[in-house]
Amino acid sequence: MTANEAAPSSRRPRERVAGALGVSLAGAGSPEPAAAPARGSRGRHAGPAASPPGAAAQRAAIAGRTRRGLNALRAYPLATAGAAIVVAMAAFCFLGPLVYHTDQAHVFLSQANLGPRSGHPLGTDGDGQDELGRLMNGGQVSIELAAIAGVLAALLGSLWGAVAGYFGGVADAVMMRIADAAIAIPAVVLLLLLMSIYQPSTAMLVVVIAGTSWLSTARLVRAEALTLRMREYVQAAVVMGGGGLRVILRHIAPNAVGTIVVNVTFQIANSILILATLSWLGLGVQFPSIDWGDMISSATETISDGYWWEILAPGVAITVVVLAFAMLGDGLRDAFSAAGHDGAQAAAADGVRLADELETR
Amino acid sequence: MTAYLARRVLQAVAVVLLVTLIVFGLLRLAPGGAAAGVLGSGSAHQEFLAQYLTWLGHVLGGNLGRSARLNEGVGALLAASLPRTLVLTGVSTLLALLIAVPVGLLQAVRRNSAVDHLLRGLTYLFYGMPPFVLGSVLILYFAIDKHFFGAEGPQAPGIAGVITDPRDLTLPVLTLALVTIAIFARYMRSSALDSLGQEYVEAARARGGGERRVVINHVLRNSLVPVVTLLGLSFPQIVGGALVVEILFNIQGMGWQIWQAAVNHDFPVTLGFTLVIGVAAAVGSLLADVGYALLDPRVRGARS
Numbered sequence: 001m002t003a004n005e006a007a008p009s010s011r012r013p014r015e016r017v018a019g020a021l022g023v024s025l026a027g028a029g030s031p032e033p034a035a036a037p038a039r040g041s042r043g044r045h046a047g048p049a050a051s052p053p054g055a056a057a058q059r060a061a062i063a064g065r066t067r068r069g070l071n072a073l074r075a076y077p078l079a080t081a082g083a084a085i086v087v088a089m090a091a092f093c094f095l096g097p098l099v100y101h102t103d104q105a106h107v108f109l110s111q112a113n114l115g116p117r118s119g120h121p122l123g124t125d126g127d128g129q130d131e132l133g134r135l136m137n138g139g140q141v142s143i144e145l146a147a148i149a150g151v152l153a154a155l156l157g158s159l160w161g162a163v164a165g166y167f168g169g170v171a172d173a174v175m176m177r178i179a180d181a182a183i184a185i186p187a188v189v190l191l192l193l194l195m196s197i198y199q200p201s202t203a204m205l206v207v208v209i210a211g212t213s214w215l216s217t218a219r220l221v222r223a224e225a226l227t228l229r230m231r232e233y234v235q236a237a238v239v240m241g242g243g244g245l246r247v248i249l250r251h252i253a254p255n256a257v258g259t260i261v262v263n264v265t266f267q268i269a270n271s272i273l274i275l276a277t278l279s280w281l282g283l284g285v286q287f288p289s290i291d292w293g294d295m296i297s298s299a300t301e302t303i304s305d306g307y308w309w310e311i312l313a314p315g316v317a318i319t320v321v322v323l324a325f326a327m328l329g330d331g332l333r334d335a336f337s338a339a340g341h342d343g344a345q346a347a348a349a350d351g352v353r354l355a356d357e358l359e360t361r
Numbered sequence: 362m363t364a365y366l367a368r369r370v371l372q373a374v375a376v377v378l379l380v381t382l383i384v385f386g387l388l389r390l391a392p393g394g395a396a397a398g399v400l401g402s403g404s405a406h407q408e409f410l411a412q413y414l415t416w417l418g419h420v421l422g423g424n425l426g427r428s429a430r431l432n433e434g435v436g437a438l439l440a441a442s443l444p445r446t447l448v449l450t451g452v453s454t455l456l457a458l459l460i461a462v463p464v465g466l467l468q469a470v471r472r473n474s475a476v477d478h479l480l481r482g483l484t485y486l487f488y489g490m491p492p493f494v495l496g497s498v499l500i501l502y503f504a505i506d507k508h509f510f511g512a513e514g515p516q517a518p519g520i521a522g523v524i525t526d527p528r529d530l531t532l533p534v535l536t537l538a539l540v541t542i543a544i545f546a547r548y549m550r551s552s553a554l555d556s557l558g559q560e561y562v563e564a565a566r567a568r569g570g571g572e573r574r575v576v577i578n579h580v581l582r583n584s585l586v587p588v589v590t591l592l593g594l595s596f597p598q599i600v601g602g603a604l605v606v607e608i609l610f611n612i613q614g615m616g617w618q619i620w621q622a623a624v625n626h627d628f629p630v631t632l633g634f635t636l637v638i639g640v641a642a643a644v645g646s647l648l649a650d651v652g653y654a655l656l657d658p659r660v661r662g663a664r665s
Contacts, residue, residue, distance in 0.1 A: 181383060
């Protein structure tokens with residue numbers, strides 16, 4: 001057994017170890033996992049990136065990485081399309097109001113519930129405000145809160161799962177039973193309960209959504225940690241006196257990054273759905289802030305009048321963003337599992353997916 | 362087998378106890394001394410543990426408390442709302458299974474064909490669309506525009522009252538079923554793909570079995586086993602979906618009651634219902650595991 005992580009400058013042993021991992025990452029701290037998983041590139045585990053000997057080599061490395069990144073974009077059209085839609089929707093919500101000016105402060109009852117027409121491409125809502133402008137405004141809240149809640153949930157779940165999986169035994173049993181119990185209560189029900197106990201402030205909303213969604217991440221990361229802790233380099237780190245926290249943060253978590261990154265995208269998709277549901281139920285974002293769920297909530301109250309544009313516009317927006325994040329997640333998972341394109345391997349990747357989606361104990 | 366069953370039952374008991382602990386812990390956190398309100402004034406100055414044990418005693422004795430708002434016990438509210446939820450979730454889940462199993466199988470057999478891509482796109486779509494949007498769109502088109510079906514769920518009481526009103530039951534069931542199909546079909550596709558890659562399928566083909574025969578006798582039968590697990594695991598999701606559907610279609614089932622209680626700060630009702638759902642989910646998960654063990658001789662043998 002070689003102490004691979006103790007010698008970050010020697011490439012080969014690290015690549016060998018990472019090759020055995022089956023998880024490919026361009027670098028442990030790479031900010032762009034989408035560009036990382038070129039099929040030829042092999043991942044590496046924790047530790048600072050090897051410093052190339054010269055500037056020329058660095059340029060070549062960057063060029064190579066860019067090429068691999070572009071190849072990856074071509075190889076995983078699902079992830080690319082998902083990412084593109086996410087960026088487009090974010091630009092629509094955050095940059096759109098700079099181009100498309102609307103009055104979001106006044107009520108125009110004479111203009112209420114107008115269908116799509118020139119001047120109001122998506123019609124107006126029950127307050128006579130422009131639906132397209134509301135859509136951008138509401139989208140800012142939806143996307144912002146969901147992104148924060150999703151990342152928070154993934155972080156919390158990753159830590160919980162890594163600790164449970166790494167330590168195993170009693171700690172694992174107790175921690176996973178707690179997760180089982182929390183998962184048994186449907187998230188919506190738990191959220192209703194929590195939001196009726198606490199005043200629904202924005203910060204509380206984010207914390208509560210994260211607090212009820214981290215469980216799936218915890219299960220996935222635990223499964224990963226269970227196999228990772230048996231790896232030789234982890235054993236080596238332990239033998240050399242690495243403490244539990246150090247091993248988890250430096251060796252387990254970075255190597256589970258593939259799983260975690262994929263999970264973040266699903267958590268964000270999930271958070272958008274949960275936030276919209278809570279707002280639709282009147283327990284989410286509070287007036288005067290609105291999100292897409294609030295818009296549909298007011299629209300369902302007048303549904304019998306048939307103002308379809310008031311439901312369709314935010315409904316389509318939610319669906320598109322959720323689908324985009326799900327596509328991104330599915331694409332990234334394909335990329336990280338680095339399965340080839342032949343049938344057997346792809347089927348095996350689908351098997352992994354099955355286990356991901358409905359993790360059995 | 363017995364040892365496995367015993368261990369699994371013990372686990373389920375632990376999970377149920379934790380559910381009660383979480384539920385009561387939340388009650389304790391509620392403002393205005395809600396816990397004492399549920400337990401009676403004598404318990405106002407008791408420690409958490411003492412209060413919890415008193416409450417657990419009540420619950421085990423079948424006493425879920427009284428609504429703080431309606432002049433009714435939580436048990437009575439449960440009895441009134443349970444049948445509607447049972448019909449809604451039962452019919453939708455059955456329908457979802459009947460559709461999702463063949464759909465998933467077809468997708469797996471015709472992997473990466475146009476049909477597969479189309480169906481994958483559809484399941485994606487229903488996965489990403491919140492049930493209240495899907496239901497609203499169905500109402501707009503089928504109820505308000507075309508007057509085919511009612512925009513509101515069945516309002517008559519009892520299982521019989523709900524079942525005998527198919528015109529009003531259609532849209533809520535369709536909404537919940539479509540959402541559930543999206544979950545089930547994706548799972549079924551993966552499960553069937555898993556089976557397709559197995560050696561016994563190859564062996565069956567090598568023995569000269571026709572493709573149809575191989576798919577039905579070997580692939581379908583083997584991929585049905587995980588469906589049992591799926592049913593157990595998707596219980597919370599189905600109940601969560603039912604909650605939204607009940608509220609949208611004004612069906613006064615369990616989800617509708619929880620929502621009303623949450624909005625009106627009627628803690629005994631919210632907690633009682635949450636507890637019942639949590640325990641049902643834990644039991645469902647237990648039954649799924651036991652069912653799986655009974656169906657799959659490998660599990661039965663390995664853990665006996």
